Amino acid sequence: MARVALDLMGGDGAPEVVADAVVALDLDALDIDLVLVGPPALASQLLFARGINVGTNPRLTILSATSGVLMNGDPLSHVRTNPNASVLVAAGAVGAGAVDAWVSVGHSGASVAAAVLSCGRVPGMSRPALAVVLPATSGPVVLVDVGAAPEATANVLTQFAMAGWCYATALGIPDPAVGLLNIGSEAGKGDALRLAADTLMQERLPALGVRYTGSVEGHDVATGARAQVIVTDGFTGNVLLKGMEGAVGWAAQQMALAYGNAIPARAVVAGTATGDFAAGMLLGVNGITVIGHGAGRPNEIAACVRMAARAAKSDLIGLTQRTFSTLLERAR
């Protein structure tokens, strides 16, 4: 069983779309206890309108919170000055051990701030990273960071590699190989950051039992043949992820024309949005935090909840803490 808190007030279509996501989840089959975080009267009313009676559903509870987070302004100061904001109450429920994981599709900067404030960082991890799982040709690929840290150092990228490896391992990918996203696979390629990160990863990763493939290129993200964990700074990762999503959308349009039928093409695109792909896992905080698309539809938000439960059941946090603790002990 996994207990997952879901921020009712986050996201472009909140709270209605989040309530729709609750309906889309088969909590019994998934063995999830869901905690909906928002104004209780509103939450009850939204669910009642969708045929769900919170009072009689043992899988569903409501945790009181006042409001969402503004999309503009400094998210950290907003979170700090609004202790009853749903994003902070949801993250706080994980920090306090009341639930095992939390999910928000609200402002991602606010979610990162709430997770760090409420759960704390994993010792040895300078800053959190956002990871997604892509359905590559040879199997799932973890891409990290896709936007939590737009600027990184070689040390930060190496931490992201370790955290990404823990995530891939927790997801059941056997002996995942780590690759550094670069503009060529030969040694000596790339900018100063990549050159320094390559040296550091070669030095640190094998000592932790992590296979390091070296540099991989943009096309390796879609194939997954050379590495199952692909590491980059949040600027490059965010641009790449959105660029690949755009390219798949473009291809679907072209395919619909080429085949004279748009329906199968649309199904392929929809599959990328509702699978594991939809969930951004925040790595490096002491609590499972899933950040989804602000414009996410109900089935995408439901996919985020399923991923949160899956990470909780596979003890992602424990594995991450142990891996970083080993590194810190060796560094002493």
Add this chain to the structure above:
Amino acid sequence: MARVALDLMGGDGAPEVVADAVVALDLDALDIDLVLVGPPALASQLLFARGINVGTNPRLTILSATSGVLMNGDPLSHVRTNPNASVLVAAGAVGAGAVDAWVSVGHSGASVAAAVLSCGRVPGMSRPALAVVLPATSGPVVLVDVGAAPEATANVLTQFAMAGWCYATALGIPDPAVGLLNIGSEAGKGDALRLAADTLMQERLPALGVRYTGSVEGHDVATGARAQVIVTDGFTGNVLLKGMEGAVGWAAQQMALAYGNAIPARAVVAGTATGDFAAGMLLGVNGITVIGHGAGRPNEIAACVRMAARAAKSDLIGLTQRTFSTLLERAR
């Protein structure tokens, strides 16, 4: 008419694949005079085996050069110490005015070095940038830089924006808007480089009559709705381009399964490789330089030759020189 030099010795499949590309070109219909650069006996023999007699073909001549460039080692020093290397002879033919454009699918670092040495940089352009034209949903999009300069400054990105705008204009895109590739479209998003570049572009581009859209995101590259010239550093652009190519390949595989027929999907992928997409245009040098994929097939190399001729006929170099000259005069 356009006179184009083609490096016979560059590329993974050279010289055979380059000779196949010559066969694939209808030089009369394209109004191209082609100069094949390589060892004359080898060039004649390869063409003769493909049914082409150089002696009797008025559209085709051979320019003598000795050898290709090694794939490893420092390309600049290699080019400097091998004046008869085909890449340098081909670039030199443009620098000397013997031809209007040159094409190589060999080592891209060597091609950039040969272009700079033989043709010189456009005054006001600190370093050259590699641009591709992507077949976006709303029309062609120029993406610059895709790998010539892995590290950039705000000033360099602004130069790339101007050079990319000249390329889009030379290609006939009406009043192209320039966008800065970023991780969010709101002001204040991105890393330090993007913040500084946004300020500089706002200040400089409108004064040159160039529309500046502000920040655009990864998915905007495939749609082309917000900007027709999208500017980034060579690291991000290279990763993005290869990632999008990978994503289209992945989508084609999924579509082939979804539709139960791989043929139309393969045709869509092949179209991206043989269209304008295949040709990397080196911007900021005083001579039209097209750099293609090292693994390019004959029809991709032929597409590079067509793009070189198109840029020559539309006076890309003159437009670029005049645009930068205006900026330099204003800066005085």
